[in-house]
Amino acid sequence: MNEDSDAALRDVLGQVLGLNAVRVAALTPATPLLGALPELDSMAIATLFGALEDRFAVLFDDSEVTGETLATYGTLLALVRGKRRA
């Protein structure tokens, strides 16, 4: 549980979206996700959250998987950090 949220989220996103190391490293809090990445369809979003649940041993509610939390890399990271503190 001491794993760094930012590094782990980058790793999981990179695996789900098939991003190379350069693109993973280029993610910033302002990088748009939902709507900007065609790969991020409903199944990919479900896979992403499933992988995050496994990785951090947390569970997300339906209400936490929204356009707002998936808007940018920063909003998604905030959700993950908040969940791990909870």
Next chain:
Amino acid sequence: MIAPWPCPGGDEFAAVIDRERRYRLLIVPPLFEEMNRTRRLLVGTMRALDSHGIDSFLPDLPGTNESLQAFESQSLHSWRTAMARAARHFAATHVLALRGGVLVFPNALPGWVVEPVAGASLLRQLLRAGVIAAREAGEHVDSATLLETGRSEGIRLAGYACGPALIAGLDSARPLDEGQREIRQSELGGAALWLRAEPGDDPAQAARLAAIIAAGIAA
């Protein structure tokens, strides 16, 4: 090559590399979308196993891939029965099961399991995909409602028409591995292909997986 095998409900197909050798590996694939995402990895693993002198067999789960059976009639039980039948038909000496395949593989055979997953985790992802897809269509449902519908009458989730028996099975199924060696993704190196939205390939992972199996079989 592709070969038919007799299955309850009608013949099914399998990708096979069979040179009638001593070691014969049955490969039970992951379930749902993860099956498509790992197909090339598994076929690459079969080729690499061939060069190690090992025959291998990758059967279709009834209702998937080239199968003529209806997906909605399937359950974990029907897949378990089918995989046991395939193991007998191909005279498998060992088994490799990946992810959700560990819920339905013939666990009396020695072998390997890769990153086993509980049925509830797979079901949770399917339900979540269903919630998101419904939301995109302007409907508001939650996972609990979808699960209830699925349990009573079956439900289409992420393009899969899941019957009530499959939903009920997933809800409670635990990995069946019993003495098989567990292989973690970190041993294979690289990204987990079953996570990748666009099906990919990784020849190095296929070679590594085949090498682990070849070393274990000879041991």
